[in-house]
Amino acid sequence: MKLNIVCIPGDGIGPEIVTEAKKVLNKVASVYGHEMIYTDILMGGASIDVHGVPLTDEAVETAKAADAVLMGSIGGDTTTSPWYKLAPNLRPEAGLLAIRKALNLFANLRPAVLYEELSDACPLRKDISENGFDMLIMRELTGGLYFGERYTTEENGVRKAVDTLSYDENEIRRVAKKGFDIAMKRRKKVTSVDKANVLDSSRLWRKVVEEVAADYPEVTLEHMLVDNCAMQLVKDPAQFDVILTENMFGDILSDEASMVTGSIGMLASASLNDSKFGLYEPSHGSAPDIAGKGIANPIATVLSAAMMLKYSFDLDKEAAAMEAAVKNVLKKGYRTVDIMSEGCTKVGCAEMGDLLADEIG
Numbered sequence: 587m588k589l590n591i592v593c594i595p596g597d598g599i600g601p602e603i604v605t606e607a608k609k610v611l612n613k614v615a616s617v618y619g620h621e622m623i624y625t626d627i628l629m630g631g632a633s634i635d636v637h638g639v640p641l642t643d644e645a646v647e648t649a650k651a652a653d654a655v656l657m658g659s660i661g662g663d664t665t666t667s668p669w670y671k672l673a674p675n676l677r678p679e680a681g682l683l684a685i686r687k688a689l690n691l692f693a694n695l696r697p698a699v700l701y702e703e704l705s706d707a708c709p710l711r712k713d714i715s716e717n718g719f720d721m722l723i724m725r726e727l728t729g730g731l732y733f734g735e736r737y738t739t740e741e742n743g744v745r746k747a748v749d750t751l752s753y754d755e756n757e758i759r760r761v762a763k764k765g766f767d768i769a770m771k772r773r774k775k776v777t778s779v780d781k782a783n784v785l786d787s788s789r790l791w792r793k794v795v796e797e798v799a800a801d802y803p804e805v806t807l808e809h810m811l812v813d814n815c816a817m818q819l820v821k822d823p824a825q826f827d828v829i830l831t832e833n834m835f836g837d838i839l840s841d842e843a844s845m846v847t848g849s850i851g852m853l854a855s856a857s858l859n860d861s862k863f864g865l866y867e868p869s870h871g872s873a874p875d876i877a878g879k880g881i882a883n884p885i886a887t888v889l890s891a892a893m894m895l896k897y898s899f900d901l902d903k904e905a906a907a908m909e910a911a912v913k914n915v916l917k918k919g920y921r922t923v924d925i926m927s928e929g930c931t932k933v934g935c936a937e938m939g940d941l942l943a944d945e946i947g
C-alpha cells in the first residue's frame with residue numbers, strides 16, 4: 587500500500603521525535619511491503635521564522651492532499667522566545683488551531699494508559715493505581731471557547747476581554763457519535779463531561795449526547811460534571827473508559843489524565859474528521875528546554891504513528907506491531923530519561939528509535 591504522509595516536524599523536540607517515528611514507520615514499510623511517501627510542511631515557530639506566519643495556505647493545501655498528517659510538536663518558551671512577542675494570531679499555537687479548523691479535525695482522541703512496566707512512575711497511591719487504567723478522552727476540537735468570537739476592549743476606562751463558548755447540536759452530535767463508536771470497540775462505557783449545572787452549552791451537550799446514546803443501547807452512558815471529573819481522575823481513574831467532552835474541558839482533563847499515567851512522554855493522540863483523514867501527534871509539547879539534546883522520548887510519536895496506521899489506513903496488524911515493539915523495549919528495560927527508573931538502561935532519542943525499529947518483524 588502507498589501511504590501519502592505529510593509530516594510536521596515543528597519546533598523544539600519535534601524534529602527529533604518525528605525522525606524516530608519515521609525510522610520505525612520505514613521498518614514497518616519494509617517488513618509489511620508498504621511504501622511511505624513523506625512530504626514535510628512547516629508549522630508553528632518553524633513557519634514563522636521562514637514565512638512570518640505560523641501556517642501558510644500552501645501548507646494547508648499540501649496537508650489536504652495527503653492521506654494523513656504526522657506531527658511532532660510546535661511552540662517555544664513563552665517567556666523567552668521572540669515568537670511570543672507577536673500578535674496572538676501570529677504565534678505558533680495559532681498555526682495548530684488553524685490547521686485543526688482547516689482540516690475539520692473535530693474529534694480528538696487522547697488515550698491515557700497506565701503501562702504496567704511504568705507503574706512506578708504513576709504519582710497516585712498504590713491502592714488507587716494497582717488495578718491499572720486505560721481510558722480515552724474524546725475531546726471536541728473545532729468548537730467552543732477556542733473558536734468563538736473573542737475581543738479585548740475598554741469601556742469607560744475599564745479594560746475588558748470576552749471569549750464566547752458556543753456549540754450547535756450538529757457539532758455535538760458528530761463528536762458524540764465518534765465517542766460512542768470508539769466505546770463500542772472498547773469497554774462500552776461513555777462518561778460525558780459537562781458543566782450542565784451552570785452552562786447552557788452544557789445543557790444542550792447533555793441533551794444531544796442522550797439522543798445519540800439512544801442509537802447505542804449496548805453502551806452505558808453516564809454524565810459527570812467537569813469539576814467532579816477532575817477529582818475522580820485522581821480518586822479512581824479505573825472507572826473511566828471513554829470520556830466525551832467539549833474542547834476546553836478536554837484540554838484540561840487530558841493533561842490531568844496524562845499526568846496520572848506518570849508518562850506523558852508515552853501518550854499518543856489522533857485528531858480526526860468525518861473521513862479517514864487525521865492528524866496524529868504526541869500529547870506532550872515541544873519541550874524547548876531539552877530540544878536538540880538527543881534525550882527526548884520518541885515513544886508518544888511512534889504510538890501516534892501507530893494510531894495513524896490504524897485509523898487512517900486500516901493497517902491494524904502493523905499498528906499492533908508498533909505497539910508491541912514499545913511494550914517489548916520497555917520490558918527489556920530501556921528507558922529515555924523522562925521515564926528512567928533504577929535498574930533500567932538509559933537511552934537517547936535516536937537509540938530508542940533504533941531499538942523500536944529492531945523489534946518490528
Ligand code: IPM
Binds near residue numbers: 679682683837
Ligand atoms: C493541546 C494544546 C493546545 C490546545 C495548545 C497548544 C493550543 O494544549 O493540544 O492540548 O490547547 O489545544
Ligand code: MG
Binds near residue numbers: 837838841
Ligand atoms: Mg493542552
